[in-house]
Amino acid sequence: MGESGRAMLDFFNILNEITMNMTKLVIWYNPIGIFFIIMNKILEVPDLEAAARSLTMYMVTGLLGLAIHALIVLPTIYFTLTRRNPFRVSLGMMESLLTGLGTSSSAAALPVTLRCYEEKLKFNKTICRFVLPIGATINMDGLAIIQAVTPIFLAQMNQRMLAFADLVAISLSATLASIGAAGVPGTGFITMLVVVAAVGLPVEDAYLVLTVDWFMMRMVTMVNIYNDSLAAGILTRYFTLTPNSEEP
Structure with missing residues (x-):
């Protein structure tokens, strides 16, 4: 005009x-x-020392869960389905993992992830450009682990015994909330409040977790990026003749 x-x-x-x-x-x-x-x-908090010990054990439990998932569960799935070394992918994705550690955002690390996959690992571009953006949006398994640990921690802090139905509700809520979380910093805590409220725990107590949330979310982001990368590698293995192929 x-x-x-x-x-x-x-x-x-x-x-x-x-x-x-x-x-x-x-x-x-x-x-x-x-x-x-x-x-x-x-x-x-009436007993600050006890609260500090509880927060420390919360971090240890969360980090242990993330470590088991990233170092045992995911590599086992990748090796079982592809018969390839999963730690080769880890080395190729190191720049992307460090970007996720620094930004606490899988969406911010996405361009680096794509470059690592296409230039360093030489995997299929079409599959990577389809799978990785979707994974950065809805594939938040690391976040699901922390969102399941947090309500249990808050329940123990309030001296409340969780029934089996509560654990099932936590698992389902954490899974659904992690799918709906955006891959940007800060959204993990918002969706965590939904999981906490789902089992009737006081939402205001969750703000205590903010003291360590900035560190935990960086570990979560690295696990999310690693999982997206392995998922793209599995699809590349099954939908291309060779890893260097440019077409699906």
Whole structure:
């Protein structure tokens, strides 16, 4: 439309700038709000030493679950289905894994993941570009593990015994919530609140987990990226004649 459409173009450009400025304000004030939320929960804890020990065991349990999944379960599945060395994929994906560790976002690491798969591992581009973006969106098995551990930790902290039905509800809620979580930082804690509420635990107690959430989510992101990579490798093995093939 030329100059006659300039007013509409300027309107959306200004609207975009307003949105970005509002987002920047939220990002800058967010750490302050989280700090006071955490401090409020810490001050409410009657025995700070016991709470610190509980949080430490929570981290150990979560990290152990992630380690078993990433170092035993996933490589076993990959080797069983492809008869190939899964740790070769790990070495090829090291740059992507470190990016996930630094950003805590599988979506932010996606371009690096694609480059590692296509340039270093020489796997099928068509399959990678189809599988990896989907995996970065809905395949959050690492997050599901932490979301299952957290309600159990909060139940123990509140001295509540969970029935078998509660454990089933936690498993189903954690799986569904992890599928619905976006691959960006911070969404894991929001979906975690859904899982906590599903079994009737006090949601406000979950804010205590924020003290270690920043570290745990980075470990979760690495597991998610690794799982997506192995999934793409399995599909490459079954839908291409050779790993170097450019066509499915």
